Amino acid sequence: MKLKMLGAGLSFAAGLLAAAAAGAQEPGITDKSIKIGMFGPLSGPNMAYGFDVINAAKMYYDKINKEGGIHGRKIEYVVEDDRCNANDLVAAVKKLVEQEQVFMLNGGSCSAAVVAAKDYVVRNKVPFLMLNASGDGALYPPTDYIFGAFSISQYAVGGAMIEFAAKQFGAKTIGYINHDDAYGAWNLEGSKADAQTNGVKLAVESINPTINDVTAPFLKLRAANPDVLLLVTYARPAALLIKKAAELGFNKPIILSVTGTASLSQLVENVGKDALKNFYIQEVMVDAPGGAKLKPIYDMYEAAYPDLAAKPDHPQTYMPYGIPPAMSLVKALQDAGPNPTREKVLAALKTQDFDSGVMAGRVKFGPTDRAANRSTIFVKYDGATMTPLPGVYSSRWTYQAK
Structure with a gap:
């Protein structure tokens, strides 16, 4: 009798563990949301490289959410200021991954600073799409986790x-x-x-x-x-x-x-x-800043941030750069299907090839290339x-x- 009770107890415990495992989600994923960690220089002497870029990415995510999200989930973003400084950037990444428990990262506007996060990101196997940083030192040699140079390598x-x-x-x-x-x-x-x-x-x-x-x-x-x-x-x-x-x-x-x-x-x-x-x-865009081919992006910015758009120094030159990495992230999540995992998203990123309508060249990754764009106009x-x-x-x- 005792053996039967013990066996029943073990079976029940195993069932609970199996049920918990089946219902477990990866960090940052719920039935209704996907949490994204964003970071860039929002203050300091180099904020022009990131402030409006982050705003552009946010307004694209807001657009996707208004359209119904991704397989029924809305994008939730958490933003940190890295001040274009390596120490601040690594601290921001650690906070987003460990405290905020984000599913993936989308940030970085300064190349030298963003490379400092490479070891941490790879060690923790977190999908990371840069914003407008080139970040060649984190892209070459290629890893399975870091993608960037949407502006250009x-x-x-x-x-x-x-x-x-x-x-x-x-x-x-x-x-x-x-x-x-x-x-x-x-x-x-x-x-x-x-x-x-x-x-x-x-x-x-x-x-x-x-x-x-x-x-x-x-x-x-x-x-x-x-x-x-x-x-x-x-x-x-x-x-x-x-x-x-x-x-x-x-x-x-x-x-x-x-x-x-x-x-x-x-x-x-x-x-x-x-x-x-x-x-x-x-x-690196398809047109000069503010040009006719980019008008939809500037119109979207004005609608999203009317107070900023009224100022003479906004949007800053790099503002549209925030759109292609946001597009890439959304496309990877869509291609990963209704039950996304980090590995599914990474697999989708490795074969991405699309025209953003913003940059001079296509967003394209390959087996040994994690740099999205290498084309420019003058x-x-x-x-x-x-x-x-x-x-x-x-x-x-x-x-x-x-």
Whole structure:
């Protein structure tokens, strides 16, 4: 009798465990919601890289929720400020994963900072889609958990600029200024590959992002007599270099990478319109900021944030960048089916290939590529008018396992 009772008790306990397991959900998933962890610079000197980008992603998620959600579930997002700082970003990611128990992550606007979260994300097997950070150091070599560069891979930034300079201006010698950090090394590697392909000679100067006097590096590049000058820097050193070029009478084409264009109005204020007579901006969207092809995004922003839209500095240049990663996340959840797991979402991401209608190139991942976009257009800018030039330019750099 005792043995029978013990057996019955064990069977009942096993049944309870099985029932609990069957009903268990992965973190952040309920019958009615999917919790997403978002983060970016919402304060500090680099907030222009992320504030409106996060707003754009949020308004896209709100749109999906109004349309019924994903397989009956609404997206719930929790947002943290990473201040474009590696320590703050890792702290934000840990809080979202451990305290908020999010299902997946969608964040990061600053490449150097976002790479710091790589080990934690991979160790905890959390699906992570970056916002507008390139984050090449977290994308290469590829992992099963991190996807990014929806704006563009840093390897591709420099390479696409080289292709444009060679084809648009017939440049044979190109002056090239990048940063002396990992971010600068990534875009320089892609640039060297495309320079070789296009038969172009590079004259390179690498500067610290916090540089205050750019006279010496600029004079060294001018001595190389370049046909075109490429600035692959953040906004502050870019403004210093453009202003210095005007002061020293440099009148050849200057091409600024997409990472240096956080606020065009601020750029004009810093350098003056006379410094922008032969000036071109790299852009990863299908049109210039505010252009006709992007009007639906700007209309959506104005409807979602009327108070912000009334301000002269909003939306900021990078605002539309928040849409493609949000689209990617939604599509992966839809493709994962009515019973999503992290592994199902990751499998869906690895084969994604779609046109966002926002970026110059398709959002496309592959077996060894976690960078969504490598294509750009270029815009002539005179301080008042942006004129998109025909053609889409892409880097030919490809990842090779070492």
